[in-house]
Amino acid sequence: MFSWLQKNLPKVVLTPSFAVILWFIYGFILWTIYVSLTKSKMLPRYDFWGFKQYIRLWSNMRWYTAVENLLIFTILFVLICILIGILLSILLDQKIRAEGFLRTVYLYPMALSFIVTGTAWKWVLNPTLGIQKLFRDWGFSEFTFDWLVNRDMSIYTIVIAAVWQSSGFVMALFLAGLRSIDDEIIKAAKIDGASLSSIYVTIILPMMRPVFMSSIVILLHISIKSYDLVIALTAGGPGTSSDMPAVFMTQMAFHRSEIGLASSSAVMMFLTVLAIIVPYLYSELRRQDASR
Amino acid sequence: MPAVDLQMEALERSASRRRTFYRWLLFLILGVFAIYYLAPMYVMIVTSFKSMEEIRKGNLMMLPKEFLLDAWKIAWGGRGYDAGDVFLRPFFWNSTKMVVPAVVISTFLGAINGYILTKWRFKGDNIIFLLFLFGCFIPYQAILLPMARTLGALGISNSITGLVLVHSVYGLSFTTLFFRNYYVSIPDEMIKAARIDGAGFFKIFFKVLLPISAPIIVVTVIWQFTNIWNDFLFGSSFSFGEAAPIQVALNNMVLTSTSVKQYNVDMAAAFIAGFPTLVVYILAGKYFIRGLTAGSVKG
Amino acid sequence: MATLEARNLTKNFGSTRVLRQVNLDVSDGEFIVLLGPSGCGKSTLLNMIAGLESVDEGDIRIDDYVVNKVEPKDRNIAMVFQSYALYPAMTVRENIIFGLKQRKVSKEQTEKSLSHFSKMLQVDQLLDRKPAQLSGGQRQRVAMGRALVREPQIFLFDEPLSNLDAKLRVEMRREIKKLHEQLGTTMIYVTHDQIEAMSLATRIAVMNEGIIQQIGTPQEIYDKPNSVFVADFVGSPSINLVPGKLEKNCKGFNFVPDQQPDGFNIPINGYAFENSPQEGQPVILGLRPEHINLSNTFQDAHLDLELKPTLIELTGYEQNVTFDFQGHEVTGRLPRNAQAELGSPLSLSLDLSEISLFDKETSFRI
Numbered sequence: 001m002f003s004w005l006q007k008n009l010p011k012v013v014l015t016p017s018f019a020v021i022l023w024f025i026y027g028f029i030l031w032t033i034y035v036s037l038t039k040s041k042m043l044p045r046y047d048f049w050g051f052k053q054y055i056r057l058w059s060n061m062r063w064y065t066a067v068e069n070l071l072i073f074t075i076l077f078v079l080i081c082i083l084i085g086i087l088l089s090i091l092l093d094q095k096i097r098a099e100g101f102l103r104t105v106y107l108y109p110m111a112l113s114f115i116v117t118g119t120a121w122k123w124v125l126n127p128t129l130g131i132q133k134l135f136r137d138w139g140f141s142e143f144t145f146d147w148l149v150n151r152d153m154s155i156y157t158i159v160i161a162a163v164w165q166s167s168g169f170v171m172a173l174f175l176a177g178l179r180s181i182d183d184e185i186i187k188a189a190k191i192d193g194a195s196l197s198s199i200y201v202t203i204i205l206p207m208m209r210p211v212f213m214s215s216i217v218i219l220l221h222i223s224i225k226s227y228d229l230v231i232a233l234t235a236g237g238p239g240t241s242s243d244m245p246a247v248f249m250t251q252m253a254f255h256r257s258e259i260g261l262a263s264s265s266a267v268m269m270f271l272t273v274l275a276i277i278v279p280y281l282y283s284e285l286r287r288q289d290a291s292r
Numbered sequence: 293m294p295a296v297d298l299q300m301e302a303l304e305r306s307a308s309r310r311r312t313f314y315r316w317l318l319f320l321i322l323g324v325f326a327i328y329y330l331a332p333m334y335v336m337i338v339t340s341f342k343s344m345e346e347i348r349k350g351n352l353m354m355l356p357k358e359f360l361l362d363a364w365k366i367a368w369g370g371r372g373y374d375a376g377d378v379f380l381r382p383f384f385w386n387s388t389k390m391v392v393p394a395v396v397i398s399t400f401l402g403a404i405n406g407y408i409l410t411k412w413r414f415k416g417d418n419i420i421f422l423l424f425l426f427g428c429f430i431p432y433q434a435i436l437l438p439m440a441r442t443l444g445a446l447g448i449s450n451s452i453t454g455l456v457l458v459h460s461v462y463g464l465s466f467t468t469l470f471f472r473n474y475y476v477s478i479p480d481e482m483i484k485a486a487r488i489d490g491a492g493f494f495k496i497f498f499k500v501l502l503p504i505s506a507p508i509i510v511v512t513v514i515w516q517f518t519n520i521w522n523d524f525l526f527g528s529s530f531s532f533g534e535a536a537p538i539q540v541a542l543n544n545m546v547l548t549s550t551s552v553k554q555y556n557v558d559m560a561a562a563f564i565a566g567f568p569t570l571v572v573y574i575l576a577g578k579y580f581i582r583g584l585t586a587g588s589v590k591g
Numbered sequence: 592m593a594t595l596e597a598r599n600l601t602k603n604f605g606s607t608r609v610l611r612q613v614n615l616d617v618s619d620g621e622f623i624v625l626l627g628p629s630g631c632g633k634s635t636l637l638n639m640i641a642g643l644e645s646v647d648e649g650d651i652r653i654d655d656y657v658v659n660k661v662e663p664k665d666r667n668i669a670m671v672f673q674s675y676a677l678y679p680a681m682t683v684r685e686n687i688i689f690g691l692k693q694r695k696v697s698k699e700q701t702e703k704s705l706s707h708f709s710k711m712l713q714v715d716q717l718l719d720r721k722p723a724q725l726s727g728g729q730r731q732r733v734a735m736g737r738a739l740v741r742e743p744q745i746f747l748f749d750e751p752l753s754n755l756d757a758k759l760r761v762e763m764r765r766e767i768k769k770l771h772e773q774l775g776t777t778m779i780y781v782t783h784d785q786i787e788a789m790s791l792a793t794r795i796a797v798m799n800e801g802i803i804q805q806i807g808t809p810q811e812i813y814d815k816p817n818s819v820f821v822a823d824f825v826g827s828p829s830i831n832l833v834p835g836k837l838e839k840n841c842k843g844f845n846f847v848p849d850q851q852p853d854g855f856n857i858p859i860n861g862y863a864f865e866n867s868p869q870e871g872q873p874v875i876l877g878l879r880p881e882h883i884n885l886s887n888t889f890q891d892a893h894l895d896l897e898l899k900p901t902l903i904e905l906t907g908y909e910q911n912v913t914f915d916f917q918g919h920e921v922t923g924r925l926p927r928n929a930q931a932e933l934g935s936p937l938s939l940s941l942d943l944s945e946i947s948l949f950d951k952e953t954s955f956r957i
Contacts, residue, residue: 010412028435111573113522116566134351184676192690193664206680228524266433
């Protein structure tokens with residue numbers, strides 16, 4: 001008995017953690033999937049109802065708005081973050097003296113929660129006293145900025161705040177990538193006569209493929225899960241104009257007593273993440289194996 | 293060879309002229325971005341020191357005429373009457389009571405998991421690691437409802453204990469990933485040597501590995517601290533009223549300001565809620581960045 | 592046609608002085624090897640010649656023109672790096688012609704150079720591969736090809752062979768030598784490997800601590816090292832160094848090793864002093880292992896003595912035998928049929944015409 005324990009001690013120690021993961025992640029996901037196939041309203045019911053919740057979900061206008069917003073948000077958020085991240089990382093890579101300080105400045109929003117970010121930007125973007133007043137005081141008397149209360153524009157305020165919060169992170173990823181490039185390659189290109197811009201475009205950025213990949217995956221992941229920022233900045237409003245799937249899900253689950261519908265929207269989010277993460281992890285693990 | 297001389301001189305001149313121009317452009321762009329990132333923080337701080345009257349008259353960028361602490365006092369300690377008065381002090385301590393045990397538990401378990409998964413390999417360990425890893429990526433909406441029911445069944449819904457459990461469980465994926473990646477780079481020979489010297493499973497962990505794990509412990513603790521302190525989804529789903537963590541309280545405060553919006557109080561409160569993570573970031577930025585790039589996921 | 596001249600070059604990294612007042616003259620067609628241990632400043636010097644490091648003080652001239660502020664691409668040089676520095680996202684072909692493209696060389700000319708040099712380096716079958724699909728030796732060849740197609744005035748090599756395994760290294764070394772003989776272009780080559788330096792160079796500059804210790808043909812460097820450092824750095828097995836002092840005798844001087852009980856001394860009457868020696872001057876005597884051999888090997892001035900072997904290493908062609916010489920280890924290079932046995936004294940002879948003497952304090956040759 002004792003020798004069995006000795007031999008299997010590592011597995012024994014790992015078991016509780018693993019059981020927790022199995023139950024709290026995989027068990028729960030299965031539960032959610034099952035409930036999404038039932039008629040559950042306020043309380044879960046376990047009689048099978050087929051895909052009717054999904055039909056309800058996809059005929060719900062509010063869900064459509066949420067999905068559309070998610071698309072707009074994701075495209076802009078990913079694109080702008082990557083552009084800013086590449087730009088800043090390349091500029092910071094030019095051996096400048098204030099690099100440490102600037103890096104700290106560009107990245108500090110990442111340390112703040114989305115709620116703090118949202119609260120701060122809500123004030124900055126305030127339609128009467130915020131940025132609009134600032135520009136009017138500076139002499140642009142016609143300047144209006146009411147995106148926060150404008151049904152068509154409110155989603156873009158979320159993009160602004162999210163980019164502010166996360167773009168420094170992409171900068172950090174790219175900077176780490178740039179720093180890992182063999183210095184001699186850049187020297188060789190200089191001797192070959194390439195200008196700095198063409199060194200970056202033709203040699204360095206193509207080498208950054210893995211960084212592009214992981215940045216995009218991470219940003220997609222952040223955007224699909226985005227919830228806090230929406231709540232703090234617009235609370236999904238005005239009306240439901242800046243709703244997102246994550247907001248929709250919690251609304252249905254905790255305020256509308258639509259557990260089945262909420263579960264089906266959660267499953268949709270889960271599947272989306274799955275579609276992004278699985279190929280990524282697969283290629284990532286294969287790359288690691290190859291380099292080993 | 294005067295012709296060659298002239299040509300070389302021209303090359304020299306144009307090279308140095310180009311260099312200065314680009315240098316200026318570089319600093320201009322970097323400076324503009326620095327202002328973009330700093331501006332909201334600046335606005336937040338100056339607003340928190342103004343009176344409401346001054347806020348209405350002036351604009352975002354103006355410095356306060358005098359630095360008033362009123363908004364800070366209200367944000368932290370309230371106005372002194374009870375009905376509907378939300379202020380941060382009790383919630384700040386809620387968050388502290390939640391963060392400390394959750395960070396300690398998840399970091400410790402992550403360390404021992406990482407140790408087992410790298411140094412005591414067994415059949416199927418890769419699949420188990422993959423199952424852990426996947427937990428970093430799931431959208432929490434997919435576990436929100438069953439978690440609420442489980443907390444209820446355990447009798448710890450709407451409590452700090454409940455939130456400690458939630459954060460420990462869902463932090464486990466990240467902490468295991470961090471430690472596993474760190475221990476992979478430590479040579480197996482070290483473990484073999486310790487075994488030949490007669491050390492057992494726990495002795496190797498506590499005497500050999502933990503003493504050289506300081507960097508990854510710092511990274512993990514910072515990562516977990518930041519994520520748990522900043523969490524809103526779990527806090528708002530599983531707690532309300534007095535048991536809420538600070539982010540939830542901040543959001544409630546901003547939403548429920550009675551009749552008139554108190555922007556100065558909001559900003560002071562936002563600053564207080566962001567302050568601990570900001571301090572950690574400024575003091576240990578290096579480790580913070582390493583966590584971001586190692587974890588590569590924002591939970 | 593390209594000459595290179597470095598005048599009083601100085602370089603600091605922060606407070607560390609990497610190069611101190613370095614002077615170097617390279618005439619057209621020479622193969623100069625900068626040899627020294629890591630951190631001696633040899634790579635920094637090469638990078639400064641390439642224009643990849645700025646010059647703090649002093650001048651670099653290419654063909655009599657000061658190029659201190661000229662961009663690397665305008666210096667008409669090519670460089671081969673230790674890590675090969677191939678562009679990973681490009682094919683071999685793209686790698687090789689990248690420099691020509693930047694210079695807007697015509698398509699025909701590019702194709703011609705590409706096919707000429709890729710055949711010469713035997714990489715013409717690999718043109719469509721990516722660097723990751725090549726072996727170390729092939730990458731090395733591609734890196735050389737990239738430098739060659741440019742047909743520069745000066746080639747710079749920064750430890751190009753140190754990432755290759757031993758066999759390939761010898762092979763590539765020979766090819767570089769052939770290349771130099773074929774092209775006759777000026778080449779400057781950095782290495783820490785003294786065998787590479789000896790076999791490739793027309794002249795070697797031995798560097799240490801940011802200073803060129805000695806510059807001369809491989810033979811000069813080997814036979815007449817001007818300091819203890821150079822003597823010790825070049826040659827394998829290392830030169831034997833024995834501390835002692837000078838003592839006048841009727842004809843000239845004797846060398847008396849330290850801790851010598853019984854009046855033993857080595858007559859060095861034939862030694863060509865560069866400075867005037869003094870009675871009692873503390874010195875270090877240097878003698879290469881091949882100048883210690885079985886008795887009756889040397890015709891010229893020699894000294895016979897008996898020593899006990901303490902270590903015998905067979906190298907195949909010969910054997911390196913270490914002896915105990917008054918508490919010092921000295922190594923001799925003996926033929927493989929020499930009957931050396933641990934502990935049993937062997938009759939040996941020292942070739943006194945080949946000794947070097949260094950001042951103990953300055954460690955320079957006297």
